[in-house]
Amino acid sequence: MGTKSPISNHKSRNELRVIPSIEELRQHPSIAPLEAEFGREAVVSALRDAAAALREALAAGRRQEPITGTASETVLRDAAARLASAFRPSLRRVINATGVIVHTNLGRAPLADAALARLRELGPGYSNLEYDLERGSRGSRTVHAEALLTRLTGAEAAAVVNNNASATLLMLAALAGGREVIISRGELVEIGGGFRVPDVLAQSRAVLREVGTTNRTRVADYAAALGERTALILRVHPSNFRIEGFTERPSLESLVALGRRFSIPVVEDLGSGALVPLVTTEPIVSASISAGADVVCFSGDKLLGGPQAGILVGSRAPLQKIRSHPLMRALRVDKLTYAVLEATLIEYLAGRARETVPVVRMLSLTLEQIEARARSLAARIETRGGWQAEVIDGRSTIGGGSAPGVELPTRLIALSRGNESAEDIERFLRRADPPIVARIHDDRVVIDLRTVAPDEDDLIVGGLSR
Numbered sequence: 001m002g003t004k005s006p007i008s009n010h011k012s013r014n015e016l017r018v019i020p021s022i023e024e025l026r027q028h029p030s031i032a033p034l035e036a037e038f039g040r041e042a043v044v045s046a047l048r049d050a051a052a053a054l055r056e057a058l059a060a061g062r063r064q065e066p067i068t069g070t071a072s073e074t075v076l077r078d079a080a081a082r083l084a085s086a087f088r089p090s091l092r093r094v095i096n097a098t099g100v101i102v103h104t105n106l107g108r109a110p111l112a113d114a115a116l117a118r119l120r121e122l123g124p125g126y127s128n129l130e131y132d133l134e135r136g137s138r139g140s141r142t143v144h145a146e147a148l149l150t151r152l153t154g155a156e157a158a159a160v161v162n163n164n165a166s167a168t169l170l171m172l173a174a175l176a177g178g179r180e181v182i183i184s185r186g187e188l189v190e191i192g193g194g195f196r197v198p199d200v201l202a203q204s205r206a207v208l209r210e211v212g213t214t215n216r217t218r219v220a221d222y223a224a225a226l227g228e229r230t231a232l233i234l235r236v237h238p239s240n241f242r243i244e245g246f247t248e249r250p251s252l253e254s255l256v257a258l259g260r261r262f263s264i265p266v267v268e269d270l271g272s273g274a275l276v277p278l279v280t281t282e283p284i285v286s287a288s289i290s291a292g293a294d295v296v297c298f299s300g301d302k303l304l305g306g307p308q309a310g311i312l313v314g315s316r317a318p319l320q321k322i323r324s325h326p327l328m329r330a331l332r333v334d335k336l337t338y339a340v341l342e343a344t345l346i347e348y349l350a351g352r353a354r355e356t357v358p359v360v361r362m363l364s365l366t367l368e369q370i371e372a373r374a375r376s377l378a379a380r381i382e383t384r385g386g387w388q389a390e391v392i393d394g395r396s397t398i399g400g401g402s403a404p405g406v407e408l409p410t411r412l413i414a415l416s417r418g419n420e421s422a423e424d425i426e427r428f429l430r431r432a433d434p435p436i437v438a439r440i441h442d443d444r445v446v447i448d449l450r451t452v453a454p455d456e457d458d459l460i461v462g463g464l465s466r
Contacts, residue, residue, distance in 0.1 A: 019054065019071040022047050030076055038083050046086070050078035095456050095463075097429075097438040099396035099410060099448030101362045102272070106437060108301040108308070110358040110453070111340060115306065118343040119336060129335045142323050144338040148345040149313055152275055154289045155296070157319035159312045160341065161331040165200065167297035167310030168269050172204035172232070174325035175265065175295070175318055179231035180209045184217035186249065187236035197236055197269075206231065216248040219258055226262055233259050235268040235293075237283060256292035265294040265318060273298020273311065275348050278363050279398060279406055285313065294318050300337075303398075305359035306344035307337045362450050363398075363408070371411040373449050377457050378413050384465045388416045394441065396450045412446040415464075432463030 025031065025047050035043045054074055096106045132139035142159055149158035161167050172181060181201060188197050188210070201208045207229070211221040222233060233255055252268065259266040273296075274282045282303060288296045295318050300309030310331075312322060322328065333341075347353045353360045371391065378389035394412035415425055415438075425445045429436040436459075438445050447460065 019051055019075065022051065025051075025072060025075060025079075028072065028076055030080070034080060034083060038087055042083060042086070043079070046079040046082040047075060049082060050075045053078065092434065094435045094437050095459060096451045097436055097447040097449075097460070099394065099412075099439070099450050100399035101359060101396065101451055102302050102399040103451070104399065109305045111307070112305065112344055112347055112357045114347055114356060115340040115343040118339040122335060122339045127335050127339075129338070140323075141332065141335075141338070142328070145342050145345065148342055148349065149311065152345060152348055153286045153296075153313045155313035156316040157314065159319055159323050159328075160300070160333050160338070161310040161312070161328070162333050162337075163308055164269070164271065164273075164297060164299040164310040166331040167312050168197075169200050169204050170310075170322055170325060170327050170331055171267060171295055171297055171312060172201060172206045172234075173327055174322045175267070176204065176206040176231035178205050178207075180207045180225075180227070180229045181232045181234050182209045182211055182222055182225045182230060183234045183236065184212045184221070184249070185210045186212065186214050186217055187234075187238060189236055189238055217250065218248060219250045219254050222250070222255060223258055226258075226264065230262075230264055233264055233266045235266065237268070237270045237272075252288060252291040252293060259294075260292070266292070267295040267314075267318075268293045268297075270296055270298040272302040272304075274303040276353065276360070278303055278360065281406055289313065295322070300341055300344075303359065304344065305353070305357040307340040309333055309337055309341055358453070362396075365450055367409050367411065370449055373454070373457070374411045374413050377447075377449065377460065380457075380461050381413070381415070381464055384461060386417050387464055390414045390416075392446070394446060394448060396448055408450070410448055410450050412441065412448050414441075414444045414446050416444065429463065432466065434459060434463075436460060436463050 022044060026035075026044070031043060038046075054071060094106060096103055096110075098106075100106075102108050128139070129144070130139050130141050131137075145160055146158045150156065161170055183197070183201075198208055209225050209230070211217060211225045235252060235255060252266070256266050258264075268288050270283055270285060270288065272282060273285050275285055277284060285296055285298055293314065295312055295314035297310060297312045298304070300306040300311055304311075312319065344357060347356045354364045355361060374391045378391050381387050381389040390413070392412050392414050394410045395407040396410045397407055417425065420428075422440045422443050422445050426438060426440055429438050429445070436447075438447050440446070449457075452460070
């Protein structure tokens, strides 16, 4: 007596026997759009893998779900799913419902419509990235965005690199390589990703000279450290922490006065770098230039609300040294970054950034504006699939290492459904399309509309409906 086959279902035997050839499967009407989207080779490979998986599952009796339709339909569905998975980009759009405005994990600043329009205009074709249209000869990409930046900040010159860490590194390498840089112990900061000011100083070949104490540093401490090897006085804005209590920190103006007395440049790393007053604890770039800083560097994708970039503004002579340093080529930005940055800066110059630049608009939203949207959206949510939505008080944060401890009053939508836990609901939201990234507050999943674009309200309702 032979061993009984694990395939006891007669339909399963038929399914195994009648799986068509790959060429026959390719004639199905659903394949043409797949080949147009993914290419013939990828589709054929997916069909082969799907057919092989079905044969193997039937032969081993492992198929858990019932086979619906014919073998052809099963293979076609599986192949389409395999193609969708294989070609799905890892970088995806998400809805930021956390209330953290400059969310580093979620890509920091969303871009203004004007910036996206410039991408569509410049991306498809060529540009004068390194071509001088007046002279008809090779030009320099470092001139782009300079006129806009100098008008907005009052600086004489400007340069753009790929992020603010690069800006700090380049500034120190170009202006202080092999010489001493004086910095307060209270400003030896570490920001996200393990970026430490002392490490950057070492990589730039500048020599660190610490002065003062963690909580108190005076102008006299800087003066006592000046010597023949002094190249710079560096001031770093402590953007991601606060020291409270018995503290003292000299003003930028007093450091500039000291530097000028001994012909020592004073440079400042502002971190986030706001162009207009937004948060009381964050300095304005133009104020640092007015105070006499020789070079100021800051980020493009934080409070400015533009692309990832490191921006340097200041006096003409040090900026020329920075632009001509060999590292500039390694750290320079491309045409798309310049396009987005210039478009964003134009919104500031035109005086409409508070309405058109998303980060600035989010910071400027009133509690009443958020509440009106929250109540409207909560009412829509409660009509979908057993969801309960309550509008409660809450706090939004700036994020991105900006304005530590500063919170903005907001109104939150607290979600619940039956006996589901907050963790299950939060996971459900992350699996929506597009994913909705919320947060858990007091054991409840909450949505903060301060960081949700108005046109994303429908997507949230749709995501909860699935």
